[in-house]
Structure formats: structure tokens, C-alpha cells
Amino acid sequence: MVGRKSTADTSIGPLFFRLCLSLAVPLMLLWGIVPAPTTVFLWDWANAIGYLAVALLFLLFVYRGQPQSLPAFSGRFFINLHRDLGVLALIFVGLHMGVLLASEPLLMEHLKPTAPWYMLSGLASAVLLIMIVLSSLPSLRKRVWSDYSVFRKYHLLISVSIIVLLLIHLFGSQYYLNSLWKKLLMILMGCYVLTRYSIQKRRSGYNGSNDNLRKRGNVSVSMLVSYGSLWVMLLLSFLLVLLQQILMSDG
């Protein structure tokens, strides 16, 4: 028993690294390899933030509130992690829209009903994201859905709708998806996260055998991991876009 206790690994380093890597991949693919021509700094950075939000939304299907093998925290930790990543996704979508509008006030035209379909699709996914975050707050959730399993079905339905609308937005605006392989990769990533929901139950590595050894993992630990990795990535995106502006500027 003592030996088993020592194997209950609660170090958050690997999880932090995995989150950073997952968030960095789309940034490196889009800005690091055959990037689209630079526009103004704020426009590029706002879109880098938008892609971070996309990566976060994808990650929500991976860290979906179910216990995983590592770190060996209780289910509450993974629910908190899912909640924190969801709130961060909403903040990043807000940042994406806010910085773009500050950079180009005329973009308000693309928030009207006469906007192109792909922009309306992005707007609809943002509205659904607000809805899904608000409806997940315990006080509201318990009022609307007394049965938790019904809430989960609606939650999944809205989540899938957000991803589909998001992909329409990405492919319609397409500026940064400037080659076939980038488009294919984005489709593959979208399909992967959408199908992962059904396959994760078999492959999570969590079998519940060491439940009694799992630590509770307080709220601040999940916040440290999620907010920490996001701040690192926000800084990385800023530096990456700035570097590209310097390297690719006409001057």
C-alpha cells in the first residue's frame, strides 16, 4: 500500500507542459511555417489570440472534466480545469474581437446581419460560447436543468455546434490557413476532437483503481496550470507576431 501511495504522481509540470504544447502547435504551424503575409501588428496578434481560443476550445474536448491517469488528482480537479479552460476560451474570444475592433473599427460592419456568412458563423459561435459558460454556472444550471445528465447532453450539443461554427469561420476567413496542408490539418484536428469524446472513455488510462490515493487538488492548482499556460502562450504569440513583423516588414 505504501508503495502504491508513492506512485500517485500529483506533479503538475507535465500537464502544464502538455497544455503549453497543445496551445503552441497551432501558433507555430500558422505563424512559424510559410506564414501568410504580415498585416498590421494588432490585426495579426488579435488573430493569434483567436487561434489560441480555437486551441483552447479543442482542448476542452480533451480535458472534459473526467478524471485522467495523471496528475493523480480527484475528479474535482479536472472539473475545475475544464471550467477554467472554458472561461479562458471566452476571455480569449473577447480579446480576439476587442483587439480587432480596436484595430479596425469598420469591422463593426461584420457584426451586422449583412456580414459574410463566415463572420456571422464566428459571431454565432461566440454567442453560443457565452451561453454555454453562463448555463454551466452551478446556480443557473441547477435552476434550468434539475437532471445533470440532461444538462450534459445540452452541453455537448452546444459544444459541438460551437466547433462546427468555428470551423466555418476559420475556413471562410482563411487568411492564415494559406495552404492545403494547413487546411487539412485543421479539419483533422476538428474531427479528432469531435470524435475524441466517444473514444476517450476507452483510452483515458484512468481505471479508477487508485481513487483513494488521489489528492483533492484545490482550485488554485487548476487555475495555476490553466491560467499559467495561457499567459505563457499569450506572451509567446505576442513575441512570435512581433518577430514576424520585424522579419517580414517591407523596410
Place this chain on the structure above:
Amino acid sequence: MDKLGWIGVSSLVVAVILVGLAALSYRTDALQERPMLSVIFGHKDHEEITCTKCHHNFIDDSGSGTCYSCHKYSTEINAEIERMFHDLCRDCHVATRQEGEAAGPLRSCAQCHDATLKSD
């Protein structure tokens, strides 16, 4: 899913379809009637581009007068004016920049839609 759940989902689907149809109808009318944003075009900056790339009616007899004669005032195509003009200008600018040459605005709205400037 219980009976109440199915009623909820069905109501939601019907509501989404009805709102979608109403929005679609409103959108088509609004697209045809909305005023144009002011736009500038520097002919001097585009001297290397063949005229008929934009003035296609010179060779295909598809219309006469200004661009707006058809693209804004014909209800058959005016809902597509934004996409067509944006694709024409931006795609060419992006392709030119990807070839390593200087080009006009790629995404910056105000560099083309500036009411304080005039076309040459």
C-alpha cells in the same frame, strides 16, 4: 432522454429554423438596400494591371456605365457585391505580397474605405 427533454430539443430546433428563415429574408433585403461604404482606388498604383481585370465589361459586354450600375443596382447580383469586390482586390494583393512584391492593403479596412480620401 425524457419526454420533457425531447420537447425542449424539438422546440429549440423549430425556433432555430424559424429565426434562421426570418434572418435570411431580412439579410437578403438588407444586402440589396444598404448604402455602400466610401471606397478609394488609386489608378496610378495599378498601372501595371490590365484595365479589363476590373473593367471586364469592355470585353465581355456584360454591362455599361460604372461598376455600381450592375454590382450595386442590379438585384440579381448586388447581394454579392462585398464578396466579389473584396475577393478581386484582396486576393490580388495577397498573391502579390506572397510573391515578395509590394502590394496594397491585405486586411486593413480603413486603407480602402476612407471617406477623407479621393480616388485618382
